[in-house]
Amino acid sequence: MFVQAKGIRALAGTSPAVATLAPRGPATAGRIDLLQAVPGLRWLLTRRWFQFAMILPNLVLFLLFLMAGTFGSPVGNRNIIIIFVWILWWFLLISVLVPFLSRAWCIVCPFPFFGEWLQRRALVDVRAVDPKKGKGGPGTIIGRNRYFGWNLRWPKSLTNIWLQNIGFLGLCTFSALFLTRPIVSVGILGALFVIGTVLAVLYRQRAFCNYVCPVSGFLGLYAMASTIEVRSKDADVCAKCKDKGCLAGGERGWGCPWLMYPSKMDRNNYCGLCMECLKTCPYANMTVNLRPFCADTRLKGYDEAWKAFIMLTLALAYSVIYLGPWGFLKDWANIAEKADFTGFLIYAASLWILALLAFPGLYYVAVWLGRRLAGADIAPAKEVFLSFVYPLVPLGLLAWVAFSLPLVLVNGSYILMVVSDPFGWGWDLFGTAQIPWTPVIPDWTPYLQVPLLLVGLAYGLKTGYGHARRLFTARGQPVRAFAPVSVLLTAITVLFLELYLG
Amino acid sequence: MNVGRGAGEGARRLARRLIHQRRGQIVSGMVLLLSLAGFGALGFLVAPTLPKPQERSFTVVARRYGYDPAIIRVNRGDTVRLRFVSEDVVHGFYLEGHDLDVRITPMRSTVEVHRSGHAGEPEVVEEIVFRAEREGKFRYRCSQTCGFMHPFMLGDFVVGPNRLLPTSIGLAVGLLLGGFILMLTKSGPARAMEKDDAA
Ligand SMILES: [Cu+2]
Numbered sequence: 001m002f003v004q005a006k007g008i009r010a011l012a013g014t015s016p017a018v019a020t021l022a023p024r025g026p027a028t029a030g031r032i033d034l035l036q037a038v039p040g041l042r043w044l045l046t047r048r049w050f051q052f053a054m055i056l057p058n059l060v061l062f063l064l065f066l067m068a069g070t071f072g073s074p075v076g077n078r079n080i081i082i083i084f085v086w087i088l089w090w091f092l093l094i095s096v097l098v099p100f101l102s103r104a105w106c107i108v109c110p111f112p113f114f115g116e117w118l119q120r121r122a123l124v125d126v127r128a129v130d131p132k133k134g135k136g137g138p139g140t141i142i143g144r145n146r147y148f149g150w151n152l153r154w155p156k157s158l159t160n161i162w163l164q165n166i167g168f169l170g171l172c173t174f175s176a177l178f179l180t181r182p183i184v185s186v187g188i189l190g191a192l193f194v195i196g197t198v199l200a201v202l203y204r205q206r207a208f209c210n211y212v213c214p215v216s217g218f219l220g221l222y223a224m225a226s227t228i229e230v231r232s233k234d235a236d237v238c239a240k241c242k243d244k245g246c247l248a249g250g251e252r253g254w255g256c257p258w259l260m261y262p263s264k265m266d267r268n269n270y271c272g273l274c275m276e277c278l279k280t281c282p283y284a285n286m287t288v289n290l291r292p293f294c295a296d297t298r299l300k301g302y303d304e305a306w307k308a309f310i311m312l313t314l315a316l317a318y319s320v321i322y323l324g325p326w327g328f329l330k331d332w333a334n335i336a337e338k339a340d341f342t343g344f345l346i347y348a349a350s351l352w353i354l355a356l357l358a359f360p361g362l363y364y365v366a367v368w369l370g371r372r373l374a375g376a377d378i379a380p381a382k383e384v385f386l387s388f389v390y391p392l393v394p395l396g397l398l399a400w401v402a403f404s405l406p407l408v409l410v411n412g413s414y415i416l417m418v419v420s421d422p423f424g425w426g427w428d429l430f431g432t433a434q435i436p437w438t439p440v441i442p443d444w445t446p447y448l449q450v451p452l453l454l455v456g457l458a459y460g461l462k463t464g465y466g467h468a469r470r471l472f473t474a475r476g477q478p479v480r481a482f483a484p485v486s487v488l489l490t491a492i493t494v495l496f497l498e499l500y501l502g
Numbered sequence: 503m504n505v506g507r508g509a510g511e512g513a514r515r516l517a518r519r520l521i522h523q524r525r526g527q528i529v530s531g532m533v534l535l536l537s538l539a540g541f542g543a544l545g546f547l548v549a550p551t552l553p554k555p556q557e558r559s560f561t562v563v564a565r566r567y568g569y570d571p572a573i574i575r576v577n578r579g580d581t582v583r584l585r586f587v588s589e590d591v592v593h594g595f596y597l598e599g600h601d602l603d604v605r606i607t608p609m610r611s612t613v614e615v616h617r618s619g620h621a622g623e624p625e626v627v628e629e630i631v632f633r634a635e636r637e638g639k640f641r642y643r644c645s646q647t648c649g650f651m652h653p654f655m656l657g658d659f660v661v662g663p664n665r666l667l668p669t670s671i672g673l674a675v676g677l678l679l680g681g682f683i684l685m686l687t688k689s690g691p692a693r694a695m696e697k698d699d700a701a
Contacts, residue, residue, distance in 0.1 A: 076653070325641075325657040327655075410653075443598045443636075458677055461677065461681045465685050486682075
């Protein structure tokens with residue numbers, strides 16, 4: 001038996017025909033097992049207190065932001081909530097955490113903290129039960145863990161990211177409000193705490209994170225490009241595993257709170273890096289890999305594709321409104337102060353139509369044209385469409401970085417200022433309150449934005465063409481199929497270049 | 503002996519294949535670089551030649567939250583004269599890359615000019631005059647907290663020939679067309695090579 005298995009594996013190494021018969025494991029090309037490479041990392045990530053220790057300081061910080069936003073100065077650039085959340089946090093999130101550390105924000109995110117506490121009635125410990133003997137008793141048993149709260153199942157029709165898509169677009173329509181008014185930011189962050197807690201009491205596990213949190217949607221999409229991943233090491237070990245601890249939980253940890261099946265995970269989208277599966281796997285077969293940029297390339301539904309359209313449209317719209325010179329557009333978006341309802345309606349309607357209809361429509365035409373140029377295709381139209389939308393992931397992510405860069409370079413000095421005077425009350429805790437507004441290399445930012453946009457385009461072209469080769473097999477077909485989309489991607493890049501440099 | 507020869511042959515074949523693959527990578531990289539450099543240079547060169555330097559005067563009207571003109575276009579070498587008016591509250595005019603920060607007060611034709619070199623009392627003038635020496639796009643931003651949207655109150659000062667724009671568009675097009683060349687060559691020989699590997 002053993003010999004036979006070994007024989008198959010040996011064969012699999014030489015012949016692709018047999019390789020397809022062998023159990024399909026996660027991709028391993030270009031991966032470096034960080035838990036092996038970095039001493040002490042496995043120890044740290046498998047400590048039960050790890051996530052609690054990560055969240056706690058952040059929770060304290062966010063509660064301080066809420067207090068500052070409520071009681072501090074109403075002037076945005078004098079209040080720590082605006083500067084830290086919308087300048088520092090946003091910049092770190094989109095240009096460091098997401099591209100390099102996947103959904104690392106979700107490790108430290110304070111919003112689901114209270115809800116998860118109520119579900120688990122534990123901050124660090126695990127509630128393990130033997131499902132056969134543990135019947136009765138308080139709470140609900142899911143897998144081999146005991147949970148409290150109602151533990152309803154999330155409605156099937158909403159097990160996608162459409163709520164997040166619409167919620168995020170809706171929220172971002174009012175960006176001029178929360179970017180400039182501390183009290184509005186308090187409302188939004190406060191609402192995230194409240195909704196996260198209520199949904200955790202009603203629905204099982206991280207329903208809020210998976211299906212509702214507006215931040216989560218784009219984190220998942222852009223985490224596909226990220227250079228780290230949590231994956232199983234050896235598919236054979238998982239195939240033979242009877243324990244399924246990563247799914248069911250046990251004495252060492254909770255079953256995946258994100259309702260994933262970690263051992264079979266092949267994308268970053270819905271993995272919150274909570275590290276429970278590292279703890280629950282009895283074979284230490286789960287690990288954290290370093291991997292190449294843009295390693296997950298498969299969008300799995302229209303909800304994810306539309307997320308990509310929405311995000312790129314928002315990057316474009318914000319570049320026009322916040323980095324552009326046109327005052328009337330700022331007035332339209334700034335509804336609370338200017339009360340120009342017609343203007344706001346034009347702005348909001350254009351934004352929604354562009355994000356949900358016009359841009360996807362244009363994209364659809366390009367994909368359709370490519371399929372026509374290629375002639376007969378074997379792949380279903382939906383798969384071709386989703387595959388060709390994927391290039392918007394690197395392109396959109398890098399466009400967001402290019403947009404966010406001048407915000408932090410120009411307004412970064414406010415960070416030092418509000419650290420000393422978080423409420424805008426005239427304090428000077430660290431002697432930095434009087435630092436004048438000092439833009440950092442504002443005249444050189446275009447030289448940083450150009451390479452960022454070009455890197456996004458390069459990865460967009462590379463991944464898109466990779467899909468074309470997978471889907472269209474005849475000679476010359478892939479190029480023709482991808483040509484219209486690649487021209488569209490380049491045109492989008494040129495549009496951003498015009499906005500930033502022209 | 504026979505085995506040794508076989509192994510030597512195998513190693514040589516492996517080496518040849520490695521060189522072949524690397525050569526492919528090197529050639530691909532060269533194609534892409536040439537395309538980028540070519541189209542980038544083309545973009546750089548198509549920029550218009552500048553007319554003779556002129557004197558350009560603008561009155562910048564500041565109001566919450568924008569400037570009129572929103573975009574000021576001049577050419578390198580031009581002498582730029584700026585006067586300022588504020589229609590509502592105190593605004594600023596901080597010009598990126600020009601060591602110039604102006605404080606504009608409503609109902610007053612003079613402005614206070616701050617430059618980093620001149621510490622202490624600001625200079626009070628009716629008009630600011632300078633020569634546009636650096637080409638490119640520089641934003642002018644409000645530097646006096648003037649309301650909710652203050653951090654986004656800005657305008658564009660574009661100094662021609664602004665060759666960064668056509669150059670970078672050239673680079674994007676170079677990426678696209680260089681990519682096309684790579685794709686076309688890949689779908690031919692590269693594909694055949696993969697089949698070789700499989701056999
Ligand atoms: Cu102003």
